[in-house]
Amino acid sequence: MNSKYFKFAGLITVIIGTLAWLAVGGIQDTQTYYKTVSELQTLSPEARTKRLKVAGDVAPGSIVRRGKEVEFVLTQENRTLRVVYNGSDPLPDTFRDRAQAVADGKLAHDGVFHASRIQAKCASKYEAKPGGKGGDGAPVYDGAAKKVS
Amino acid sequence: MENIGALAILLALCFSVYAVLAALLGKWKSKPLLALSAERAVYAIWLLLTCSAGLLIYAFMTDDFRIAYVASHSNRAMPTLYKFSAWWSGMEGSLLLWAWILSTYSAIVVYTNRRKFRDMMGYVIAILMVTQAFFTFLIAFPENPFQVLAVGKGVTDVPDGSGMEPLLQYWSMVIHPPMLYLGYVGFVVPFAFAISSLITRQPGEAWIHTTRKWTILTWGFQGCGILLGAGWAYAVLGWGGYWGWDPVENASLLPWITATAFLHSVMMQEKKGMMKVWNMVLISATFFLCIFGTFLTRSGIVGSVHAFAQSPIGKYFVGFLAVGIAGVVYLILDRLDYLKSEAQLESVVSRESSFLFNNLILLASCFAVLWGTIFPVISEAVTGEKISVDAPFYNRVNVPIGLFLLFLTGVGPLIAWRRSSFESLKRAFKWPTILGVALMIALFVTGIRHLYALMSFGLSLFVVTTIVMEFYKGASAISSKSGSNLLFSMVELTHRNTRRYGGYIVHLAIVIMFIGFTGAAFNQDATTDVKVGGTYHLGRYDLTLRDVLVGDNDNYIWQKAVIDISVGGSKLGTLEPEQRKYKVNSRPTSEVAIRRRLNEDLYLNLAAVNEEGSQRMATIQSYVFPLVSWIWIGFAALLFGTIVCLIPSKVKMQYARTEVVGYVRKDATVPK
Numbered sequence: 001m002n003s004k005y006f007k008f009a010g011l012i013t014v015i016i017g018t019l020a021w022l023a024v025g026g027i028q029d030t031q032t033y034y035k036t037v038s039e040l041q042t043l044s045p046e047a048r049t050k051r052l053k054v055a056g057d058v059a060p061g062s063i064v065r066r067g068k069e070v071e072f073v074l075t076q077e078n079r080t081l082r083v084v085y086n087g088s089d090p091l092p093d094t095f096r097d098r099a100q101a102v103a104d105g106k107l108a109h110d111g112v113f114h115a116s117r118i119q120a121k122c123a124s125k126y127e128a129k130p131g132g133k134g135g136d137g138a139p140v141y142d143g144a145a146k147k148v149s
Numbered sequence: 150m151e152n153i154g155a156l157a158i159l160l161a162l163c164f165s166v167y168a169v170l171a172a173l174l175g176k177w178k179s180k181p182l183l184a185l186s187a188e189r190a191v192y193a194i195w196l197l198l199t200c201s202a203g204l205l206i207y208a209f210m211t212d213d214f215r216i217a218y219v220a221s222h223s224n225r226a227m228p229t230l231y232k233f234s235a236w237w238s239g240m241e242g243s244l245l246l247w248a249w250i251l252s253t254y255s256a257i258v259v260y261t262n263r264r265k266f267r268d269m270m271g272y273v274i275a276i277l278m279v280t281q282a283f284f285t286f287l288i289a290f291p292e293n294p295f296q297v298l299a300v301g302k303g304v305t306d307v308p309d310g311s312g313m314e315p316l317l318q319y320w321s322m323v324i325h326p327p328m329l330y331l332g333y334v335g336f337v338v339p340f341a342f343a344i345s346s347l348i349t350r351q352p353g354e355a356w357i358h359t360t361r362k363w364t365i366l367t368w369g370f371q372g373c374g375i376l377l378g379a380g381w382a383y384a385v386l387g388w389g390g391y392w393g394w395d396p397v398e399n400a401s402l403l404p405w406i407t408a409t410a411f412l413h414s415v416m417m418q419e420k421k422g423m424m425k426v427w428n429m430v431l432i433s434a435t436f437f438l439c440i441f442g443t444f445l446t447r448s449g450i451v452g453s454v455h456a457f458a459q460s461p462i463g464k465y466f467v468g469f470l471a472v473g474i475a476g477v478v479y480l481i482l483d484r485l486d487y488l489k490s491e492a493q494l495e496s497v498v499s500r501e502s503s504f505l506f507n508n509l510i511l512l513a514s515c516f517a518v519l520w521g522t523i524f525p526v527i528s529e530a531v532t533g534e535k536i537s538v539d540a541p542f543y544n545r546v547n548v549p550i551g552l553f554l555l556f557l558t559g560v561g562p563l564i565a566w567r568r569s570s571f572e573s574l575k576r577a578f579k580w581p582t583i584l585g586v587a588l589m590i591a592l593f594v595t596g597i598r599h600l601y602a603l604m605s606f607g608l609s610l611f612v613v614t615t616i617v618m619e620f621y622k623g624a625s626a627i628s629s630k631s632g633s634n635l636l637f638s639m640v641e642l643t644h645r646n647t648r649r650y651g652g653y654i655v656h657l658a659i660v661i662m663f664i665g666f667t668g669a670a671f672n673q674d675a676t677t678d679v680k681v682g683g684t685y686h687l688g689r690y691d692l693t694l695r696d697v698l699v700g701d702n703d704n705y706i707w708q709k710a711v712i713d714i715s716v717g718g719s720k721l722g723t724l725e726p727e728q729r730k731y732k733v734n735s736r737p738t739s740e741v742a743i744r745r746r747l748n749e750d751l752y753l754n755l756a757a758v759n760e761e762g763s764q765r766m767a768t769i770q771s772y773v774f775p776l777v778s779w780i781w782i783g784f785a786a787l788l789f790g791t792i793v794c795l796i797p798s799k800v801k802m803q804y805a806r807t808e809v810v811g812y813v814r815k816d817a818t819v820p821k
Contacts, residue, residue: 033534065757
C-alpha cells in the first residue's frame with residue numbers, strides 16, 4: 001500500500017524535477033532584458049554587454065538595405081539608436097517607417113546595436129487608437145474628428 | 150441607427166443583470182414564474198445583441214464612416230467578405246462578437262434544457278449571465294462599437310475609411326477569430342454546469358454527460374482556430390514559421406491545454422468516480438484562462454508582435470478574474486466532501502495512472518507556457534527589470550513534454566483499468582514497440598542523429614501501430630461475424646462507439662501533427678544576394694534567378710523575383726516571391742512563394758531588390774521546411790475525428806458503474 005504511493009510520489013518528483021530543471025536552464029539561457037531606447041542610455045556598463053531587447057520607433061526614412069544587412073535608426077523621446085540587422089529571418093511586413101520595433105541583440109562598443117532578430121508592430125496596425133491618429137497609414141480622417149459616444 | 154445599436158447593447162446589459170437576479174431569486178424564493186422570466190430574458194438578450202451586430206454589419210456594408218469603428222477598419226474598395234470580417238478586426242467589434250456568441254450559446258443552453266435540471270438551471274443561467282453582463286458592460290461603456298466621429302457636437306464622417314490591415318485580408322483570417330471565440334466562449338457552458346452542480350450538490354455526474362458534447366465541440370473550434378492562425382502566420386506573415394510562442398498565441402493555447410486535460414480526466418470521474426476536485430479545478434481553470442486570454446490580447450499588458458492596442462479595459466478583467474477565482478476556490482473548498490473520490494489508485498501500471506500522468510504533464514506544460522508569457526510582468530514586479538524569455542525556453546520544456554504525451558497517447562488507451570499484468574502489456578505493446586524501435590534504428594543508420602527527432606519518429610510509429618491494431622482487432626471481429634469487408638466493418642465499428650474510435654482518430658491526428666513539428670529539427674535556410682541569371686543552392690535544390698520584374702496596378706506597386714527550381718539538373722518549376730507596396734497607405738507586404746510537398750516545403754521570400762549598374766540584384770531568403778504539410782494534414786484529421794466524436798454512437802454505451810441505490814435488511818419484506 002505504502003510502496004505504491006512511494007512509486008507515484010517518486011515518478012511525479014522525477015517528472016516535475018526534470019521539467020523544472022529544463023525550465024530553469026531555459027530561462028537562464030534565453031532571458032533578455034527589455035529596454036526602451038531612452039532607458040538604454042542609463043544602463044550600467046556591465047548590463048550593456050548582456051543580450052538586450054530594445055524597443056523604439058523606426059525613424060522615418062532611416063531603413064537602408066545593404067545586401068543581407070539592414071540598417072535603421074530607432075528613436076524614442078529624441079534619443080536615437082543605430083541598429084544593424086543581419087539575422088536570417090525575413091523582416092516582418094510590419095517593419096516599416098514609424099513602426100514600433102523591438103530589436104533583439106547586443107550593443108557594440110561603438111554604440112551600434114547588432115540585432116539578430118526584429119519584431120515589429122505598427123502603432124495602428126490592428127487597432128486604431130482612439131481619435132484615429134497614430135500610425136503610418138496616413139489616417140484618412142484627421143485629429144479634428146473625435147470619437148464620441 | 151448607431152443610437153439603436155448602442156441602445157440594444159445597453160438594454161442587453163440591463164436584461165443580463167435582470168436575468169442573474171431573476172434566476173437566483175426565482176430559485177431561492179421558489180418562484181417559477183420569476184425563474185421563467187430569467188430564461189425569457191436570455192432569449193431577449195440574444196435578439197438585442199443580434200440586432201446590434203446586424204446594425205454594425207449593415208454599417209460596414211453601407212460604408213457608414215460616421216461610425217469610428219467602421220472608419221478605422223474598412224474602406225470603400227474592400228471586398229464584401231472583408232467588410233463583413235471587419236466586424237471582428239478590432240477591439241470593440243471583437244468584444245461584441247464575444248458577447249454575441251455567448252448570448253447565442255446561452256439561448257441554446259436554455260432552450261435545450263428547458264425541461265431538464267430544474268433544480269440547477271437557475272444557477273447555470275446566473276453564471277452565464279454574469280459573464281454576459283461583464284462583456285456587455287465592456288461594449289456598452291468603455292469599448293462601444295457604435296461611437297461616432299464628431300467635430301464639436303456635430304456628427305461628421307470621412308470620405309473613406311482607413312481600411313483593414315492588408316495582412317489580415319486573407320481567407321483564414323476571416324474565420325480564425327470567430328473559431329477561436331467559439332472556443333473561448335464555449336467553455337463558459339461546461340463551467341456553468343460544473344459550478345451549478347457543485348452549488349446544488351447534484352448527485353452523479355450529470356453535468357459531465359450534459360456538457361460532454363459542448364466540451365468536445367468547443368475544444369474542436371479552439372483547436373481549429375489555433376491551427377488556422379498557425380497556417381496564416383506561415384503563409385502570410387512571411388517570417389517562415391507557424392508558431393512563435395508569442396503571448397497572444399500562448400493565450401489561445403493555454404485554455405486548450407487545460408481543456409485537453411479535462412477531456413481526459415472526466416473519463417476517470419465517469420468510470421471510477423475519481424478526480425472530482427481535479428475536474429472541477431480543470432474546468433474552472435479553462436474558463437478563467439479563456440477570460441485571461443481575452444484579457445491578455447485585449448489589454449496590451451504583455452508586449453506582443455500581434456500589436457493589440459493598449460486599452461483601459463484591463464482593470465475590469467482583473468476584477469472579474471479575481472472575484473471569479475475567489476468564488477470558485479471558496480465553493481470547492483466548502484464542498485470538498487461532495488467531491489470526495491470514490492476509488493483509489495491501485496497501480497502505477499494502469500489506465501488511471503496514465504490519465505494521472507497525462508494530466509500532470511499537460512498541466513506542467515500549461516504552467517510553463519503561462520509562466521513564460523507573464524515572465525516580463527513578474528520579473529518587473531520582483532526585480533524592477535523587464536526580462537523576457539524566448540522560443541528556446543518554451544521548446545526546451547515543451548518538446549520533452551510533447552514526447553512523453555506522445556508515448557502516453559499510445560499507452561493510455563490500451564492499458565487496463567486498475568492494474569495491468571505483464572502478459573497483457575506484452576500482448577498489447579509487443580509489435581508497436583518492435584516497430585517503433587526498428588524505425589529509430591533504421592533512421593539512426595541513415596544518418597539522423599537528432600535525439601528528439603529520433604524519439605519522436607519512433608514514438609509516432611509506436612502510437613500509429615497501437616491505433617491500427619485497435620481498429621483492426623475490432624473490425625475483424627465484426628467482419629467475421631457479419632461477413633462484410635474490413636473497411637465497412639471499420640466504419641461500423643467506429644459508428645458503434647464514436648467516442649472511443651473518434652478519440653483514436655484524434656490521437657492519430659495529433660501524431661500526424663507531431664511528425665510535422667518534428668520536421669522543424671531539419672530546417673535549412675540561406676539568405677543570398679543573387680544577380681539575374683545567377684544560381685545558388687539550398688539543400689538539394691538549385692535555384693536560378695531568371696528575372697526580376699517590376700510593375701504596378703491600381704492597388705499596389707510590385708516587384709517579383711522569378712526563380713527556377715531544379716534538382717539534379719531536372720527542372721521542377723518556378724516560384725515567384727513578390728513584394729508589394731500598397732498605394733493607399735504605402736504599406737509593404739511580402740508575398741512568399743511556397744512549393745508545398747509532402748516531404749518538404751520550399752519557401753522563398755524576396756527581401757530586397759537592388760540595382761547594381763544596369764543589372765538587377767535580388768536578396769532572397771530561402772528555406773526548406775521538411776514535413777510541414779503534415780501539420781495541415783493532421784489538422785484535417787483532427788477536424789474529422791472531432792466530428793466523429795460528436796456523432797451519437799449507434800450502441801448506447803453506458804459506463805458500468807456500481808452504485809448503491811439503497812439497501813434492504815435481510816429479513817425485511819419487500820412491498821409488492
